[in-house]
Amino acid sequence: xxxxxxxxxxxxxxxxxxxxxxxxxxxxxxxxxxxxxxxxxxxxxxxxxxxxxxxxxxxxxxxxxxxxxxxxxxxxxxxxxxxxxxxxxxxxxxxxxxxxxxxxxxxxxxxxxxxxxxxxxxxxxxxxxxxxxxxxxxxxxxxxxxxxxxxxxxxxxxxxxxxxxxxxxxxxxxxxxxxxxxxxxxxxxxxxxxxxxxxxxxxxxxxxxxxxxxxxxxxxxxxxxxxxxxxxxxxxxxxxxxxxxxxxxxxxxxxxxxxxxxxxxxxxxxxxxxxxxxxxxxxxxxxxxxxxxxxxxxxxxxxxxxxxxxxxxxxxxxxxxxxxx
Numbered sequence: 105x106x107x108x109x110x111x112x113x114x115x116x117x118x119x120x121x122x123x124x125x126x127x128x129x130x131x132x133x134x135x136x137x138x139x140x141x142x143x144x145x146x147x148x149x150x151x152x153x154x155x156x157x158x159x160x161x162x163x164x165x166x167x168x169x170x171x172x173x174x175x176x177x178x179x180x181x182x183x184x185x186x187x188x189x190x191x192x193x194x195x196x197x198x199x200x201x202x203x204x205x206x207x208x209x210x211x212x213x214x215x216x217x218x219x220x221x222x223x224x225x226x227x228x229x230x231x232x233x234x235x236x237x238x239x240x241x242x243x244x245x246x247x248x249x250x251x252x253x254x255x256x257x258x259x260x261x262x263x264x265x266x267x268x269x270x271x272x273x274x275x276x277x278x279x280x281x282x283x284x285x286x287x288x289x290x291x292x293x294x295x296x297x298x299x300x301x302x303x304x305x306x307x308x309x310x311x312x313x314x315x316x317x318x319x320x321x322x323x324x325x326x327x328x329x330x331x332x333x334x335x336x337x338x339x340x341x342x343x344x345x346x347x348x349x350x351x352x353x354x355x356x357x358x359x360x361x362x363x364x365x366x367x368x369x370x371x372x373x374x375x376x377x378x379x380x381x382x383x384x385x386x387x388x389x390x391x392x393x394x395x396x397x398x399x400x401x402x403x404x405x406x407x408x409x410x411x412x413x414x415x416x417x418x419x420x421x422x423x424x425x426x427x428x429x
Contacts, residue, residue, distance in 0.1 A: 105401065107426065109405070111155065120154055137418065140173060141175055142172050162176060174196075180217070183221040204271055208235075212228070248260045274286075278303070298374070298377055322399055333382050379393075
């Protein structure tokens with residue numbers, strides 16, 4: 105099982121420069137610690153999660169790191185031209201020396217994104233899958249043509265071609281059709297931070313039913329903070345989680361049509377899924393996830409709202425948690 109971090113680019117201080125620079129410092133730090141992966145979000149029109157230009161950020165991090173794999177979690181494909189994305193991914197794969205993972209999603213749960221990018225939300229899952237098929241063809245084939253409701257290509261060949269053959273693809277989706285699509289193509293799945301183990305087990309079962317010969321490739325996101333004692337961990341994590349919820353609530357208020365009931369985190373749901381506590385507690389929570397799910401990677405969203413606290417927590421994980429799990 106690999107371990108990674110999730111880059112949400114939280115802007116607690118209301119300072120865009122600080123949010124970007126601190127996230128960059130965090131990724132450089134975990135690269136030196138020996139973490140396997142760093143995954144980046146793509147969010148738009150959001151002053152709290154300032155990561156709209158996901159591939160630009162990924163390229164920047166790739167240039168500043170040496171061994172950690174850089175992943176997108178996820179490129180919101182319906183909002184982008186698949187030809188341009190294919191060109192950028194191929195270029196980024198070369199610049200990162202083959203350290204690229206590509207997660208994709210349909211976008212949401214914020215209707216403003218679909219509105220401003222002029223994408224019909226009801227068609228977004230279909231567009232995501234179709235766009236990924238086009239990208240996969242463009243990356244490794246020449247003279248690609250495509251004619252559908254959403255995309256039209258006529259004899260397109262892109263350059264350069266990527267180093268990896270293939271670049272690993274992952275879908276961030278709980279929809280049955282998308283799970284079946286991923287399984288049939290051997291792509292990985294990405295589990296969101298609030299998805300309970302019961303839901304994840306169902307997703308894995310659907311994946312294996314669609315392709316019994318495929319090995320499930322599940323990358324799971326979880327809120328994370330570890331300290332020497334439970335009280336020390338929660339004294340940092342709880343205020344930060346509450347601030348995170350408040351920031352997200354303000355974003356849902358800007359999106360009155362958003363399905364906040366199903367997507368808006370609350371403190372109970374975050375704590376139920378989180379890996380927060382003492383060294384011993386975090387070891388046990390990770391062991392339980394490892395034993396119950398076919399995890400390829402466990403990805404932490406560091407929940408402290410200061411860089412120094414997150415650095416201390418992640419170093420403690422590498423020294424006193426990871427060796428025992």
